[in-house]
Amino acid sequence: MSLEAVSRAEITPAEARRLFRDGLVTPTAGWSAGYAQANLIIVPKAQAFDILLFAQRNPKSCPILGVLDAGETSGPLLAGGDIRTDLPRYTVYVDGEKVADPTDITEYWRDDLVTFIVGCSFTFEAALQEGGIRIAHIDQGTNVPMYRTSVRCEPAGEISGPLVVSMRPVPASQIPDAVRITARYPAVHGAPVHIGNPEELGISDLSRPDFGDPVEIPEGYVPVFWACGVTPQAAVMESKPSLAIGHAPGHMLITDARDSSYLV
Known part of the structure; x- marks a missing residue:
């Protein structure tokens, strides 16, 4: 499949996620026209309430589009997808320090991890x-x-x-x-x-x-x-939870939600 700019815009979210799952690494601006892109912040359940409250208190920078419960790897915003593999690149923090920027976070996955899907200005x-x-x-x-x-x-x-x-x-x-x-x-x-x-x-x-x-x-x-939805990652770097995982900045989750669904 050609990945010229026009074709990137025409690729469906499911196909884009498949390409990323298969190893394609690229910033996602301009991909899957008409579909919302999203930031990620994934933390242990012990820190999940604080992240949720942080987002509620800072809705401009942390608008939550969806939450996957502890251990869940898929949901309505990525039907049939896997949050551990379907972004082009991730960022992993241990005690607030970046330790890796993998293309697959399966090896870091734990059953107590809660995923917050946060709105992105690419939309x-x-x-x-x-x-x-x-x-x-x-x-x-x-x-x-x-x-x-x-x-x-x-x-x-x-x-x-x-x-x-x-x-x-x-x-x-x-x-x-x-x-x-x-x-x-x-x-x-x-x-x-x-x-x-x-x-x-x-x-x-x-x-x-x-x-x-x-x-x-x-x-x-x-x-x-x-x-910007990288704000939770800056907070993670300062606050130093034992483990946190985000998208690599600019390498977003392409969701199945239409941009127009967030238009008021």
Whole structure:
């Protein structure tokens, strides 16, 4: 199967998950047009309530789309799939330290692990493109840039950490459209949290993202920042639970849910 950009957009979620299960590793922006993509955070049941409460207190960055109970490996958002194998890459943390970035987490799986499926801003990128707003990381063939900020999330139990944001440069004249379009997707981060000066978020250098890849910002474009579903992983790195597993940033779960199901 050809994996040119147009065909990636046309691949069904089930087929995309099969390709990842078979070993394809790639960022997923632009894949399976019309279907929602999602972040993951997987923790032992002992920490699951704190993660759930953290998400409830920080809904902009951690909008939960679904939860798999302890030991469950599939569910309605990935019918017939396996959460342990069906993403292109994962990140494994032990005591807050990244120890591996495997393409399959079967060897780390335990029956007490609870999976949180968290909304992703890739879901509204098609709507931005339909509105005439180009997506720099898709055009430039890179992963979306993501940054830790100086903004603190509301803590919950043992879980605390900073807000993480994704950035997309937008022409100044199109910023009102970008805000309007993305505000209609509150389940996948919604409207931007900041527009303009990155230093106000504690970001000193846009060319050095904490996750993902830098993108070129053309003349006349303004950096626009959205809350990002990597935020739970930043909290894991700070709070140091014994084990946590997330998606590798930009390497998302492609779900069977339609983007339009999260449109309000």
